[in-house]
Amino acid sequence: MPGGNDAAPPVATAPAPSPTPSPAARPSRTALKTDNYSFEYSYPAEAAAIPPLARWLAGRRAALQAELDKDTAAFRKEAEVGGFDFRPYDSTTSWQVVTDTPRLLSLSAEIYVYSGGAHGSPGFDALVWDKAAGRRLAPTELFVSSEAIQRAVGTAFCAEIDRLRQQRRGVPVVRSNDAFNNCPDVAEATLILGSTNRQKIDRIGLLVGPYVAGPYAEGTFEVTLPVTKALIGAAKPYYRDEFAVR
Structure with a gap:
């Protein structure tokens, strides 16, 4: 075709497959x-x-x-x-x-x-x-902002933290200005990205250290939450396809 480009359009390549550790790649x-x-x-x-x-x-x-x-x-x-x-x-x-x-x-x-x-x-x-x-x-860099993550999972995170605190204390948590009875921000936890199928990120973990949600004696808290549409919406556009609702 005159003036046209007969070359085939570029083909999008998939990300490189997960590297299989060779004998030289040991723990x-x-x-x-x-x-x-x-x-x-x-x-x-x-x-x-x-x-x-x-x-x-x-x-x-x-x-x-x-x-x-x-x-x-x-x-x-x-x-x-x-x-x-x-x-x-x-x-x-x-x-x-x-x-x-x-x-x-x-x-x-x-x-x-x-x-x-x-x-x-x-x-x-x-x-x-x-x-x-x-x-x-950092896992948070896959998202628009810490505030966006907070809006997407903050309520579910707080509910699970309270459930774990009640389990350890034996009494319901009554919210107060005391940091150990209040709910920490999601940004105070370490965010990890997980998957049930090794194809898409469909769950996240929020790991909370001592003194953040309770006294030292209560230890650490580990919260696991499913990926939701709200959380996918909080991801940066070019990473959204790496997530899936569970």
Whole structure:
């Protein structure tokens, strides 16, 4: 056709399939104990199979250990000068696969830190690797804003937090200005993305650390919610197809 373009239109390519760990892509685990601290850091084979993600995780591991070296050396010197007992520190970070869809690898980490006080502190972290874009994201970055997530799941999140608090306390929760009886914002939790079919994100987790929804003795709270149309609407347009209502 005169003036036309006989070339076939570009064909949209699907995201690269989930990497199958090769024999070289093994889970990574570092564990060591010194006079000053115990240190553990691990991540799964699925993450090790993605070189830039593995480099980032290894960099985090090195930074945490360097900080531990520095802090414990300073604390030991402080103990010697002050004449009190030195208590070895503890740092544990364990990354695990939450789900692995055709486009997104979702990881969460359980963290435990002890730095010489009355007790240690558990915590959480999370990330998503976008295979199509080749980049690491915080799970919240798949959404328009934290406020949009709050509007979409805030009510369900609060109801589940209250159910868990009542279960642990043995009495109904009466909302008040006391932080332990009020409902925390969703942004105070660690968001993780999950799937029941490894194809689409159809559920989310909200992991809440100590002192956010209750006293230390009540521990952490883990809330799982199904993906809804409202939550999909809160996602950035180019990620909405990665979600499905459950």
